[in-house]
Amino acid sequence: MTITARAIGRLMDRLDGPDKVRGLARYAFEAPVEHPAYLYGLQSTVAVGRITAIDTRAATAVPGVLAVLTCRDAPRLRPVGDGELMILQSDRVAFRGQFVGGVVAETSEVARAAAALVRFEYEPGPHDVELRVDHPGLYAPEQVNGYFETDSVRGDVAAAFAGAPVRVDETYRTAWYNHNPIEPHTTVATWTDDGLFLHIGSQNVHGARQSVAELFDLDPGRVRVSSPHVGGAFGSKIRPHPDLVLAVMAARTVPGRPVRFALPRQQMFTQTGYRTPTIQRVRLGAAADGRILAFGHDVVEQTSKLKEFAEQTATPGRVMYVAANRRTTHRVTRLDLPSPDIMRAPGETPGMFALESAMDELAVALGRDPVELRVTNEPDVDPESGRPFSTRNLVGCLREGARRFGWAERDPTPRSRRDGAGWLLGTGVAACMYPVYRMPGSEAMVRLEPDGRYVVAIAAADLGTGSRTALTQIAADALAVPADRVELRLGDTTLPMATGAGGSSGITSWGSAIVEAAARLKLRLESEYAGRTPPGGLEVTAAMPENPYQQRFAMYSFGAQFAEVRVCPETGEVRVPRLLGVFAAGQIINAKTGRSQLLGGMTMGLSMALHEESRLDPRLGEVVNHDLAEYHIATNADVGSVEVHFLSEHDPYVNPMGSKGIGELGIVGTAAAIANAVHHATGVRVRHLPITLDKLLVPESAPGVDVHH
């Protein structure tokens, strides 16, 4: 079934815009509650060890302190699969910054001041926190995130690579990145005899409810999670983190009293997940005409001792290009650190930096145009599964991008152009891709009100993605009514089950459920009520149906990213005056907010390329630049022109809307396009992100120098 696009595809203003521009949209911490108490968390100051003494007397004596939580008296938790959530259950410390306690007080000022008075003594142990390609703990996980195979092998890469006339064999590194949504992770928790009420910023309210119910041995029906607005997330609010557990513990110690808890920005670097640093070896062996004969992508990355998160970094190469001989592998090691987690396009983001940098290196080695090299290696079917693509328009994106960007006039010689001020100029290109994920389990309720209006309810999330608006457009078209007749409700466990806003799967999963419920409602209205609205209205709830094409086709979105850079030859400063992306992602539901999704992804990709890096002090086992002054995210002045163009793409197989997820596609490939442009400008190939000034300060007379540090 497909639906006719009327509201879909339009430029529609965000429905929550008027509230957001005035600051009236309420985020979790702002939930109106009576007489709240405040929580402040206490963190371990050793990376590994045992707590040997705790002195809470001074803190407890402070007027206004309601409770001090430590492992001595904290509520016992039922063990769950995520060891990071099992805080305050023993005297063991598993990483520096792990929660070891909390202070609950009448005001936030008292809580924070009293927290400084709690004394812990430790017996520290040796810690192991540095990711190395030869780390003795490296192992092959059973699978990697997204349920992908850990390794994939076709043919004989070593032999084909050895025999290839042109070869690239390089190692690329990406940094530790933290999500840093501007809204910190916050909770308002109220524990009463009736149950537990949580206001949190969440990408998955039903998932959070399930986790909390399991941990605290509660009937899920007695836990309500509300999250109408989320102030950015980028993957960090998909799964619950220890801050939520600490807040619920605090609420349980002061029953009936709402407890407000906001992570200070500094604590977000240890409590809310991060993108693992990666070390990636890429091998590309090609014939003289550019055809890739051998492709290898071997990834080393980290996880923690408390749980395993293995990022799927080498998976995009399984889809991108032809090569009869191919191998991808993932190896992880468990370190005494917080656990990495999902961050915007896990796998594709770091993996495509390496692969698309290597493709640029191969183009240089072959003396071929990097756009044409990619076109030469375009597969007819998914290279590893052999399935046809539902739609694949990478070549169209590359061609359209090249045309719009003015690529044809490019002289490929590195260090050949300067502007009037003597700055080196360069341009670069990279491809991007993202899978079409579809999460089973969502249900939607559609109710026709007696006055002819429709209420559509699903516990989906709007993190700024615009899903509230896009789902309204989908519902309107599914019901064949104007969008202003539809009221969409989301972000609360009192609404029908919705899967999480992850893997850019939201619109596919939630939208398909809404289309199904709308179709059934229309059918019932016709068959039972002759098309006339019954006096009491009519309500239908339906689950997302199976997609009969799911196994027949490989489903992906694709795109091409172009970057222009200016580099100061004296200081190594890099500016990015222009980014241009062309994307083929099926039907775009809302042309306005959809463009913003891609634009935001590209901007985060620029930030990843040039600015962001969480710096670990190996002596402490801690990220030392843990605030927004030291962990640089792109500011307004760092971003120039960013153009987003969509290639028209009709895909009848992905879902009834013909849409593909766009929340993550835009960050994929941006860093490679910028790194490739920097190479073109300077002759310096930076394989270790971020591209900081020091990596570009090489003698004028030494073009082509490689930077590995």
Add this chain to the structure above:
Amino acid sequence: MDAEITLRVDGTEHRLTVDTRTTLLDALRERLGNTSPKKGCDHGQCGACTVLLEGRRANSCLTLAVAYDGAELVTAAGLADGAELHPMQRAFIEHDAFQCGYCTPGQIVSAVAMLDEVAAGWPSEVTAERGAEITAERGTEPLLDDDEIRERMSGNLCRCGAYANIVPAIAEVAGR
């Protein structure tokens, strides 16, 4: 220690008792229930808490409430006249200059104050490079090109990456 102070917020006078450690931001949010200024970093590094303090933009998280007894404050909520939005707010919606909306009230207050700074002839870090563009007709008022807007708005971080929409929204209000 507590202190009694008066704050005039969005045109309404409030008498309140605050802990002397309470920031202006917490006084607004936790004492007066004004959710318009946001807490992103509590360290003056993100700009989400920006308010007009005596007519100028300020990070309310870096300011102790007790030090501003009697002060006049305007938040993004106060820029609007009820449901009637300020032109900057309308431009942000029109240009989709935000996504999650959490930095947005701060961005908008900052943008409104920034245009006043330009009108008053205040230079920015990049103005000097553009000295030649200060013309006889415009006097000392800097030419508000995109680079000026970007520079002057760089105290307000947007993690969703809406900068490329924020700049044209502000430019439109500036009458460019």
